[in-house]
Amino acid sequence: MKNREKLLEVKHLQACFPTQRGEVKAINDVSFSIDKGEIVALVGESGSGKSVTALSVIGLNTPSIKYEKNSDISFKGKNLISMKKKQMKKIRGNEISMIFQDPLSSLNPLHPIGRQIAEPIQLHQGLSYIKSREKVIDLLKKVGIPEPEKRLKDYPHQLSGGMRQRIMIAMALACNPSLLIADEPTTALDVTIQAQILNVMRELQKDTGISILLITHDLGVVAEMADRVLVMYGGEIVEEGDVFSIFQNPKHPYTEGLLSSVPKLRGASENRLRTIPGTVPNPLELPKGCNFQTRCSYATEQCSDLSPQLVSNEMNGKVACWHPLEKVNKKVTNFV
Amino acid sequence: MFFKFLFRRLFYVIPMLLITTLVVFSLILLIPGDPALALLGDNATEEKLTLLRAQLGLDQPIMLQYWSWLTHAVQGDLGRSLFTGEFVSEAVFSRLGVTFQVVATAMVISFILGLLFAITSVIKPNSWIDYLARFFGVLGTAIPNFWLAMILVVIFSVNLGWLPATGFTSITEHPVGFFKSVLLPAFCLGSFGAAQITRQLRSSLLEVLESDYIRTAYSKGLLLWPVIWRHGLRNALLPVVTTAGLLFGNMLGATVVIESVFAIPGMGQLAVHSILQRDFPMLQGVVLIMVLMILIINFITDVIYGMLDPRIEFE
Amino acid sequence: MRYRVIVQRLYHEKLAFISLVYLLFLVVLSIIAPLIVPYDPEAQDLTNVMAAPNWAHWFGTDELGRDIFTRLLLGGQAAIQAGMIGILIPLFIGVPLGIISGYVGGVIDDIFMRVVDAMLSFPAILLALAITGALGVSLWNAMIAIGIIFTPQFARLARGQTLQVRREPYVEAAKISGSGASWIMLKHILPNIASPIIVQASFSFSLAILVEASLSFLGMGAQSPQISWGGMLHQAYSMIFVNPLMMFFPGLAILVSVLAGNFLGDGLRIAIDPKIKRT
Ligand SMILES: Nc1ncnc2c1ncn2[C@@H]1O[C@H](COP(=O)(O)OP(=O)(O)O)[C@@H](O)[C@H]1O
Numbered sequence A: 001m002k003n004r005e006k007l008l009e010v011k012h013l014q015a016c017f018p019t020q021r022g023e024v025k026a027i028n029d030v031s032f033s034i035d036k037g038e039i040v041a042l043v044g045e046s047g048s049g050k051s052v053t054a055l056s057v058i059g060l061n062t063p064s065i066k067y068e069k070n071s072d073i074s075f076k077g078k079n080l081i082s083m084k085k086k087q088m089k090k091i092r093g094n095e096i097s098m099i100f101q102d103p104l105s106s107l108n109p110l111h112p113i114g115r116q117i118a119e120p121i122q123l124h125q126g127l128s129y130i131k132s133r134e135k136v137i138d139l140l141k142k143v144g145i146p147e148p149e150k151r152l153k154d155y156p157h158q159l160s161g162g163m164r165q166r167i168m169i170a171m172a173l174a175c176n177p178s179l180l181i182a183d184e185p186t187t188a189l190d191v192t193i194q195a196q197i198l199n200v201m202r203e204l205q206k207d208t209g210i211s212i213l214l215i216t217h218d219l220g221v222v223a224e225m226a227d228r229v230l231v232m233y234g235g236e237i238v239e240e241g242d243v244f245s246i247f248q249n250p251k252h253p254y255t256e257g258l259l260s261s262v263p264k265l266r267g268a269s270e271n272r273l274r275t276i277p278g279t280v281p282n283p284l285e286l287p288k289g290c291n292f293q294t295r296c297s298y299a300t301e302q303c304s305d306l307s308p309q310l311v312s313n314e315m316n317g318k319v320a321c322w323h324p325l326e327k328v329n330k331k332v333t334n335f336v
Numbered sequence B: 001m002f003f004k005f006l007f008r009r010l011f012y013v014i015p016m017l018l019i020t021t022l023v024v025f026s027l028i029l030l031i032p033g034d035p036a037l038a039l040l041g042d043n044a045t046e047e048k049l050t051l052l053r054a055q056l057g058l059d060q061p062i063m064l065q066y067w068s069w070l071t072h073a074v075q076g077d078l079g080r081s082l083f084t085g086e087f088v089s090e091a092v093f094s095r096l097g098v099t100f101q102v103v104a105t106a107m108v109i110s111f112i113l114g115l116l117f118a119i120t121s122v123i124k125p126n127s128w129i130d131y132l133a134r135f136f137g138v139l140g141t142a143i144p145n146f147w148l149a150m151i152l153v154v155i156f157s158v159n160l161g162w163l164p165a166t167g168f169t170s171i172t173e174h175p176v177g178f179f180k181s182v183l184l185p186a187f188c189l190g191s192f193g194a195a196q197i198t199r200q201l202r203s204s205l206l207e208v209l210e211s212d213y214i215r216t217a218y219s220k221g222l223l224l225w226p227v228i229w230r231h232g233l234r235n236a237l238l239p240v241v242t243t244a245g246l247l248f249g250n251m252l253g254a255t256v257v258i259e260s261v262f263a264i265p266g267m268g269q270l271a272v273h274s275i276l277q278r279d280f281p282m283l284q285g286v287v288l289i290m291v292l293m294i295l296i297i298n299f300i301t302d303v304i305y306g307m308l309d310p311r312i313e314f315e
Numbered sequence C: 001m002r003y004r005v006i007v008q009r010l011y012h013e014k015l016a017f018i019s020l021v022y023l024l025f026l027v028v029l030s031i032i033a034p035l036i037v038p039y040d041p042e043a044q045d046l047t048n049v050m051a052a053p054n055w056a057h058w059f060g061t062d063e064l065g066r067d068i069f070t071r072l073l074l075g076g077q078a079a080i081q082a083g084m085i086g087i088l089i090p091l092f093i094g095v096p097l098g099i100i101s102g103y104v105g106g107v108i109d110d111i112f113m114r115v116v117d118a119m120l121s122f123p124a125i126l127l128a129l130a131i132t133g134a135l136g137v138s139l140w141n142a143m144i145a146i147g148i149i150f151t152p153q154f155a156r157l158a159r160g161q162t163l164q165v166r167r168e169p170y171v172e173a174a175k176i177s178g179s180g181a182s183w184i185m186l187k188h189i190l191p192n193i194a195s196p197i198i199v200q201a202s203f204s205f206s207l208a209i210l211v212e213a214s215l216s217f218l219g220m221g222a223q224s225p226q227i228s229w230g231g232m233l234h235q236a237y238s239m240i241f242v243n244p245l246m247m248f249f250p251g252l253a254i255l256v257s258v259l260a261g262n263f264l265g266d267g268l269r270i271a272i273d274p275k276i277k278r279t
């Protein structure tokens, strides 16, 4: 990108949930950063720690979560992890906002959507509902909702799934935040609607220059949207790189597995990444060495002894693997 | 649209009304043997018996009896007391206000305590107030209300002398006196409701606070209290609306016990007296009016629910 | 077989299991009470009235010098009987009616449900009172009234459950193989809807104890010399300014028994369906 200015920097983020059955090690030493105006995709199978990572940034994990001491999330130079609730409240919905997977359950069923969109404006800009109305209508227009004046008094159950997610986007963008976290924003939607929502997000990104952390397990979405990709597995980032190198030349066997398990014909079904044999490791008892060893066809003794560190490679990316792949993967080049 | 909804609801209430009146009327069929004899006792004269049979319409076929009872009832004529001879409708209505004041106060107490306990226990899980709320929720639904009444009378009337043990002052007469005389009976009447509301609201609040839209509310920058106030409470209160309707009926029934304990001249006491005096028209009148009140309250709670929950279509 | 699992799970619901043991103990006690009570319940000792609890009279004596402990044990009979009748009448009348209504469906079901709804809009105590009043004031009639007022609830529950299982494969299969309707209801539907009805019965048991006590307290149930906890409280109420301690034990007996029924119901519900959340 043009001017690389860091907006968010996550360093050594490590967190666990104490439960009755033991400590769930949800994320382990996760580091990454997001530049201004950048769209970064976070991909990985279900349970790999994507949501916990995202919720850490906005401070919305279950209160039982325990962060490791040297975990650090700095946003515009401020440390978010040690921040007081009162200060964090000024950032949430104002500078960082978030949209979720299921727009129906994420909207309050008893409030009209106009009020729900206006809420962050009222909260952070101190405007009354009447005064924020114009802004709400404007936002609704921006996310492509026809006749916005008439929609203000509608309730979530009266709208379609796509409309609801547009409402969520409008709500998230109400205070012109500089970072939007989108946790699987299209997973719950029909394929055609998915494309529309992605379109809306891309257009808005161009207009406002907002940075987006896009969580998904749909590589089609990644290809369409992202500048940079973080691949997550077993609570760790195993590969990082710009979208072209990731698709054309994946270094980590897991990334390769993800790519080859995507059906050629996009949209034929939900692109669930389930076709890599085996399952994600149990976060209650992570193996010694590399988390991916049991499912990896390249695994050696070394892999079961020591965890590989995330190290930079010649492609301007990073990979955590003892045996990074060399060759260009022909199979998936036609995909991008 | 809204009126259509009202209309449809009313349409449901009318058959209910018919059936409940039928139930009230057929109470007389439960009287074993000759009702007139049972009501007047064995040494009644034949003359009196005939008179009573005519008064109750017992000499007519049963459906005709019902019809004539119903048509009179619709016109507000519920017959006369067998004991004092006064009009049943007058006797009942003169006591309606007293009972209503007690029950309404009990309802207010239930809601205040229920909200207080439920919210504080949800905000501070596993704190002493949470345990107190849970303890109260279990105890309040099991304790016999007349026993509770006796305990409170011993404490607050006999020992401390703060509140009267019996009697009732109407709010229109003397507000302070009303407050003093209504506190104990309303608390005994309302403790069951308070426990119910605590239990239900506590679990529905816990459930609501786990939901996705609460997470959305936090993501907007709201803190705990505004989240509970603006997004949690109203949603959690929805099921409580229905419960409140049921509680009203429950409390109205419980007045027969509580009004007897505290010697409150309301409908509950009237019901008990009319049984002890074998005053059947009076008993029927009290039961009928109470059921009517319950049907009205249920109708109102239905409408309130419909207004609170936009997902319920009025069409 | 399934029931063994439920009993095992119930064993792990400590509170419910203790409640079950208590209730069984109460049943046995109320049967053998006349044989083991230390005093004649009517024996007056006017030299020793309103005594505080002591070694001779564990729970003290009433205003006529009668032993409260003795009367409390015997009063348990009325409570247990009320609890039993309060669930037996609904089980034998409400449940069959509910199953038939749900199984037959159509207009009969519609009318039936309206009647049930109407019955349920009467406050339980008031209706029990009115029925007792009509039948004539006595403990026996009070118990019958309690049975009657609980019937619609069981009918509604049985009907709802029947609607759920009516379309199950095993019912359809039985129909196809030519079983008669009453056979199907008895052999295929009833066993499969029994669990929630048992739970309901547990709650109704304790409610019946409460209603019986209330009616007897009002003088509409047990008549002297019949003994009932509610009646004892009535008596204690008239002595409230003189000897407030007299009301303690009968009230506690009611409270504990009602609690036991409720705990048992809660525990049974969890034992039958462990997915249910505790509250
Ligand atoms: N509140 C929580 N309590 C306990 N474990 C949790 C909690 N939230 C997430 N986890 C665990 O953390 C791991 C990562 O979860 P998540 O970030 O939701 O995965 P993803 O979003 O990639 O599907 C999972 O194993 C999950 O079970």
Ligand SMILES: [Mg+2]
Pocket (backbone or CB within 6 Å): A050, A051, A183
């Ligand atoms: Mg997730």
